[in-house]
Amino acid sequence: MRFAVALLVVCSGVARAQETGCTGAKGKAGSSAPCSEMAKQIAALLDDPQVARAHWGIDVTAIDGTPIYSLNEGQLFQPASNAKMFTTATALALLGANTTFETKIVARGVFNGATKLTGDVVLVGSGDANLSGREIPYVPPSMRPKLAPGQTPPLGPPALRYLDEMADQVAKTGLKVVNGDVVGDDTLFPWEPYPQDWSIDDTVWGYGAPISALSINDNQIKVTVTPGDAPGKPPTVTIDPIAPYYTIDTTALVTGAAKSGSHVDMQRAMGSKVLRIYGSIAVDAQPDEEEVAIIDPAEYAAAALKSMLEARGIVVTGVARARHRISTDSTGFMQASHEPLATMDWSKTYAPQRPAEQGTSVLARHTSPTLIEDVVVTNKVSQNLHAEMFLHNAGAAVLSDGSTVGGARVVRAFLEHAGIDKDDFVFFDGSGLSGHDLVAPRATVRLLQYATTQPWFADWRRSLPIGGEDGSLVERFGKAPLKDHVFAKTGTLGEARALSGYLDCASGKTVIFSIMVGNHTPASSADREAMDKIVAAIAAAN
Structure with missing residues (x-):
């Protein structure tokens, strides 16, 4: 019955297509026959008994933010490693691509x-x-x-x-x-x-x-x-x-x-x-x-x-x-992380500052690679520790406070500055390992759209895994027409999964998408397979 209801809603909204766009199962429908067909395909995929009991959220827009399709786009999901996109974008914008440590x-x-x-x-x-x-x-x-067969790396x-x-x-x-x-x-x-x-x-x-x-x-x-x-x-x-x-x-x-x-x-x-x-x-x-x-x-x-x-x-x-330095801050995390940064200067970059110590002399030094090269590693292979380091370094740079809550406060301020609704996300860490992290698909899409307008966009986009090519997408989207045309961050945590990024479509246009699923069957990959088919449907219809 789920498919039948969704299909009825989609088709009944066609008369309103010019004012709503193709926004799917929440009562809005397709602006064109291909888009309407895409909504039907997605509804059918989500009606499969292997994934029908999971909770799904989808948002798709044009590069300029024009809506194309949505389903539960304002509801909250565990982002898993999709959280790394929010953390790395904040670090790149506020610390700068060429920062070293x-x-x-x-x-x-x-x-x-x-x-x-x-x-x-x-x-x-x-x-x-x-x-x-x-x-x-x-x-x-x-x-x-x-490597030749049998050759050791x-x-x-x-x-x-x-x-x-x-x-x-x-x-x-x-x-x-x-x-x-x-x-x-x-x-x-x-x-x-x-x-x-x-x-x-x-x-x-x-x-x-x-x-x-x-x-x-x-x-x-x-x-x-x-x-x-x-x-x-x-x-x-x-x-x-x-x-x-x-x-x-x-x-x-x-x-x-x-x-x-x-x-x-x-x-x-x-x-x-x-x-x-x-x-x-x-x-x-x-x-x-x-x-x-x-x-x-x-x-x-x-x-x-x-x-x-x-x-x-x-x-x-x-x-x-x-x-070690032991924290003495007893303020609740939600309260402290939501405090605004009233004096933030969004036009400058920041660097972590360590107070100079008297009575020391330097015996040796080592300078790190640039921040952007670490952003690439972090997003390509989904490196949890590095994402956490970005969160803490953001707090240390902007607030002289390298705590978890300080970093989360800076990330929140940046995301609100980027135009993301303050109630569409909450982060307790930088990597997405925390079960408390929650994000709406439309917040992820808004971040991806905002990034396209920023001078750091090209650097950040190249950090995303490429379908069939590298990172955590090396074994997904391995065949035409999607190979080398999906640029997206994966996420997996318990019974939550996510995939969000940019997609080159059949028309030659690029769209932004976020697909999140919660409460899927444990130890199952059926939701991932459905997710990849949804991506294919989006690419074919746009």
């Missing part, structure tokens, strides 16, 4: 000549998300070297390469003895590792890594489990990068019989440095590789740097430790 190693104490320091060596985090082995700029798969740069380079700089100063500690300082942001309503299940894994102004290797390590040479033998576990941090418990890990599959799991209690790896892996299975979150990135970075300094002959008498 400088990480320093400083001496905090008193020198006896050049060789002896009484005090601490401090690694000072600047909000750089790319202290890692990640290769930047992002290279799409089609431009990467092709070449190893990328070492995960801690920039920390190594800074350790070399420290050694070149002539320093030989540190009578003090090695400190990882992430006080540019308050220590708020997890935004509200992040799932506890996610915190073990790299995609749920904690947020820190001193982030290292995406705040994760790679754990590889390789089967032993016979059933019953212990598998081999390797860690990359190697650093003195986690204790690995493999007492319940075993090599299984041939063809028994891989059934490896990993657990870590909150706050614990014991990583328990258990289960079985078949003797003939490929190695199991997992990205595991680092629970305190600043402490981990300090431990890694201490090892590097000692390997270079520098004696450190103290320990590796983190220096």
Whole structure:
């Protein structure tokens, strides 16, 4: 009956087409036969029993914002990683495409000549998300070297390469003895590792890594489990990068019989440095590789740097430790994040400011890639930590407050400035991992339309995944006519999914679209398949 009702509403509105446009199942209808047919196709797709019980929202407009089609466009949905578009647009507009972040190693104490320091060596985090082995700029798969069958991909740069380079700089100063500690300082942001309503299940894994102004290797390590040479033998576990941090418990890990599959799991209690790896892996299975979150990135970075300094002959008498700034703000998140920015100057760009410290001297420096190159990485591969770093850096730059709520306040102010209804969105984080995040499809479409009018649009648009080509759309829209003609951000979180962006249509025109779904059947991809068919229908009809 759902299809029949929708079809009746669509067809009955044709007489009003000139004043309403094709806005579908909410009582408005098509401005042309192709558009009306598109509404019927979408209604039929959403009437499929596999997706009919889910909650759908769709909004489609021309580049200038002229309505084409809508369904529940003003209702709220979990945006999942569509949230990254709002965060990265804010960062690009307010911080600027060419902004960089400088990480320093400083001496905090008193020198006896050049060789002896009484005090601490401090690694000072600047909000750089790319202290890692990640290769930047992002290279799409089609431009990467092709491997012969059976050929192993070449190893990328070492995960801690920039920390190594800074350790070399420290050694070149002539320093030989540190009578003090090695400190990882992430006080540019308050220590708020997890935004509200992040799932506890996610915190073990790299995609749920904690947020820190001193982030290292995406705040994760790679754990590889390789089967032993016979059933019953212990598998081999390797860690990359190697650093003195986690204790690995493999007492319940075993090599299984041939063809028994891989059934490896990993657990870590909150706050614990014991990583328990258990289960079985078949003797003939490929190695199991997992990205595991680092629970305190600043402490981990300090431990890694201490090892590097000692390997270079520098004696450190103290320990590796983190220096955090604990938040004392007890204001409710909704109240604080909705406070307006009355004195905001939208014509300028901002840079995070760290107060200068007395009694320090710089031993080493590292400058990050430009902000736009990190925006490309963040949106292409949907990198959660980097999106969170943009949120915090926006707060640090505009408000001198690198807190989660400070960043959310800046994002909200920017989106209202862009003409998005204040009641059409709420963000508790920058990546979309929070279950509290809510967005209306029309808010996403408005952001996409506003962006087309801005000087940073070309940079931001190239950060979106391209259908059949790269990023999170590399395996979707792989055939003509949609291949290379869908430029959109994906989103997946539990039983929510989203896809929003720009679409080159059959007529040669480009339209803006946002498709969001909530409460779909768990562990099902039927909603994604319906979503892609909706995109095809939009492209064919416009």
